[in-house]
Amino acid sequence: MRFLRRSLTVAAKDLRSELRSKEALNASLAFALVILLLFSFAFDPTAETTREISGGLLWLVFAFAGTLILNRSFARELANDCLDALIASPVPPSALFLGKALANLVLLLAVELVSLPVFGVFYNVRWTPYFGPLLGVLVLATWGLAVIGTMFSALTVNLRLRELMLPVLVYPMIIPALMAAMQLTTVLLAGEPVSGDNWLWVRLLVAFDVVFTALALALVETVLLG
């Protein structure tokens, strides 16, 4: 219980800081909306084309825009050496990591949930009929992105080129989760339910989240202290 309470304290602190500065949130949201707009100019979104590319397009936008938020996760602790104070406190590094991953999840989901209606308008896609299952896919895939991104944010926090290094490290790692999310989102935006073989993608997403969350919680102390 104490572990979870401390994680939630860290998450609340990160969210409060971000909502006051809005540095990452504004940049990520603006980036997502601009990319959606530019892609809508790049091709003629007929119903068939849109059906085929919707999942892929949406998740590429989420992944690109998401790294702007993930980059700030540990970088925000560099000002005033706040990371040292957190590491020196009795909070286990795994609780610190979990709190930061939860805050990133909330911020990433916020960007995604604002982008989704915009995507629906630009590409004439009805995303509401299967919003429940779609939200489930968003949460599962975004948690995978948040866990991998938060871990690499910790790993790259002291690098001068961290803004460049984070995407280079994160994108290859999240390919399985992205593939599953793209496939499931395409199905749901086409107005079809998740059934049959598509459950395999759901299981892949869940397994990805469980494995990488466990790995990150086990390794984060080594990452932070060297």
Added chain:
Amino acid sequence: MATLAADDLWKYYGDFPALREVSFSVSGGVCLALLGRNGAGKTTLLRLLAGLARPARGSVTILGRSPREAAARARLGVLGHGIAVYDELSALENLTLFGRLYGLAQPGRAALEWLERIGLAHVRDSLVREFSRGMRQRLALARALLHSPDVLILDEPFTALDDRAVGLIQDLLGQALAAGRTIVMSTHQLREALELATHVALLVRGRLAHFGERTAEMVADPGWLYRRYGEA
């Protein structure tokens, strides 16, 4: 049992040994002034003592435990080079946050009490980014003392402060010392440090050149120790 002990500490940056064979121990009620020129290894040693980095060789114990054990960290207060408070949060939010992280029963109340003690109660809801350097340093010291730690590790606590702020911080550290806490602080401000210190250590190029009680000679002539070890 020593409150804080370092045993044969070595730390490398690449191939360069920043610390070599550093061993000492201090008990409760001791204030150790850690002196040395720039690059002598003071900050590196303090980071190892605080568990913020791992030594290449040797060990640190705080009340018999590794500084990486949560039970040891709960009894440790750290004030590093940076002030380690959040600019986007208010003074009250900062102290309450750390009170929660340290598991205090009433973090909000403890935060308010400390804001009174350091004279920042009137700006408790102001964001830290609006504070002067002296106000930030006072808040940072309150953050380090909030959970009544047995061991305080301070890196340059008097830097860039005016006389009034130095006096307040000396008072707070004096009270902590009187309460039996152990203080290890690095500083270049010899006079302020030696007024408070009970013991003095001098690092010279990563080695502990001197460790012993503070003497009247040191207080009368703060540069004496440096001259004795050829560091003047």
